[in-house]
Amino acid sequence: MLEQLERLPADPILGLAAAARADDNPDKVDLTLGIYMNEEGVCPVFRAVTEAQAALAAEEVSKAYLPPEGVAGFNTGMQELVLSADHPALVDGRVSSVQAPGGCGGLRIGAEIIHAASPGARVWVSDPTWPVHLPLLGSVGLSFETYRYYEPASHGVNFDGMVEDLRQARSGDVVLLHGCCHNPCGADLSLAQWQVIAEMAEAQGFMPFVDIAYQGLGDGLEQDAAGLRLLAARLPEMIVAASCSKNMGLYRERTGATIFIGRTRDNAEALVSQALVAARRVYSMPPAHGALIAGRILGDAALGESWRSELVDMCGRINGLRTSLREKLEAASGRDFAFIEKEKGMFSFLGLSAEQAIRLREEHSVYMLNSSRINVAGVNARNIDYLASAVAKVL
Numbered sequence: 228m229l230e231q232l233e234r235l236p237a238d239p240i241l242g243l244a245a246a247a248r249a250d251d252n253p254d255k256v257d258l259t260l261g262i263y264m265n266e267e268g269v270c271p272v273f274r275a276v277t278e279a280q281a282a283l284a285a286e287e288v289s290k291a292y293l294p295p296e297g298v299a300g301f302n303t304g305m306q307e308l309v310l311s312a313d314h315p316a317l318v319d320g321r322v323s324s325v326q327a328p329g330g331c332g333g334l335r336i337g338a339e340i341i342h343a344a345s346p347g348a349r350v351w352v353s354d355p356t357w358p359v360h361l362p363l364l365g366s367v368g369l370s371f372e373t374y375r376y377y378e379p380a381s382h383g384v385n386f387d388g389m390v391e392d393l394r395q396a397r398s399g400d401v402v403l404l405h406g407c408c409h410n411p412c413g414a415d416l417s418l419a420q421w422q423v424i425a426e427m428a429e430a431q432g433f434m435p436f437v438d439i440a441y442q443g444l445g446d447g448l449e450q451d452a453a454g455l456r457l458l459a460a461r462l463p464e465m466i467v468a469a470s471c472s473k474n475m476g477l478y479r480e481r482t483g484a485t486i487f488i489g490r491t492r493d494n495a496e497a498l499v500s501q502a503l504v505a506a507r508r509v510y511s512m513p514p515a516h517g518a519l520i521a522g523r524i525l526g527d528a529a530l531g532e533s534w535r536s537e538l539v540d541m542c543g544r545i546n547g548l549r550t551s552l553r554e555k556l557e558a559a560s561g562r563d564f565a566f567i568e569k570e571k572g573m574f575s576f577l578g579l580s581a582e583q584a585i586r587l588r589e590e591h592s593v594y595m596l597n598s599s600r601i602n603v604a605g606v607n608a609r610n611i612d613y614l615a616s617a618v619a620k621v622l
């Protein structure tokens with residue numbers, strides 16, 4: 228029975244990350260996977276995480292299952308982090324959430340709830356979007372439409388195209404939005420543009436599903452959530468998938484949440500009951516370790532302060548790298564790379580063809596996705612000159 232199953236190609240992101248790891252060229256540059264790396268090329272553990280972890284290890288007396296909805300302090304902490312404690316939807320008691328295995332788990336639970344409410348519902352996704360959105364949501368049974376988003380010529384958002392396409396979204400449709408730090412392009416909506424999307428959702432009746440995997444890596448924790456907070460203040464219902472992978476560095480601990488804004492308190496509670504049944508079908512209970520750490524950080528003033536200040540430093544480093552990379556690439560190639568400085572978060576499309584991205588890999592051991600998406604946080608003082616000269620050579 229099983230021998231009929233063929234070997235499948237490696238995941239386009241994880242497969243390239245593995246190829247980069249296996250490359251023994253000492254000059255190799257790995258800009259594939261979206262993880263924050265420091266100047267030493269290490270994905271570091273936050274000081275607050277180390278402290279919270281030590282305290283938890285000292286206190287822990289049991290490894291019994293978590294309740295299916297997850298760690299209570301984590302759930303309320305995440306609602307307040309994403310929406311802000313005084314958000315009208317929270318004050319009205321219309322917000323509920325469940326802990327999920329990473330941002331992916333958060334997306335999956337959101338998709339299960341959408342499918343339960345409207346089997347096979349149409350989800351509008353940006354062109355391009357994170358490639359994993361499609362199998363993650365599509366395997367639940369949802370269907371897709373695409374809206375224009377990134378415009379390669381301007382390296383920015385084609386907002387007129389986006390609005391024109393979303394004019395066709397109707398009641399019962401879902402529009403998947405990147406809360407901030409768009410993956411893969413780094414081009415974000417302005418607050419005025421979020422306002423237009425909110426007005427369209429209200430008038431046309433579509434529901435936003437916001438993936439906020441990078442809160443705090445763009446302009447800051449509050450600014451990065453401003454767009455989705457605006458939607459949540461205006462619209463009767465929406466779903467948010469949140470993650471602590473990037474902003475707390477808890478990647479391998481699979482720490483995320485699905486947050487529901489329901490029309491009423493009762494509806495918000497009903498959505499959690501639905502989410503628990505959906506989770507039980509797949510993984511039963513969420514993992515504990517990361518959520519216990521994150522919940523502790525979110526609920527403790529000193530740990531919270533330490534975490535926030537380290538996150539601000541990380542973000543500052545990424546933005547500094549954007550400036551340096553622009554300068555180095557412009558000096559090496561004589562071309563305009565000003566767009567790199569305008570984007571948010573970890574990612575940028577360098578604007579190379581797939582052939583050029585492959586040549587960079589094969590001839591220079593510089594690894595980026597075939598779309599020329601780079602993880603800016605993978606650049607450092609040691610590799611930036613080599614990277615810029617390699618890119619100039621293939622241009």
Ligand code: LMR
Nearest residue numbers: 240259260261262357410
């Ligand atoms: C990425 O886009 O590189 C990250 O979100 C990691 C992943 O799982 O793809």
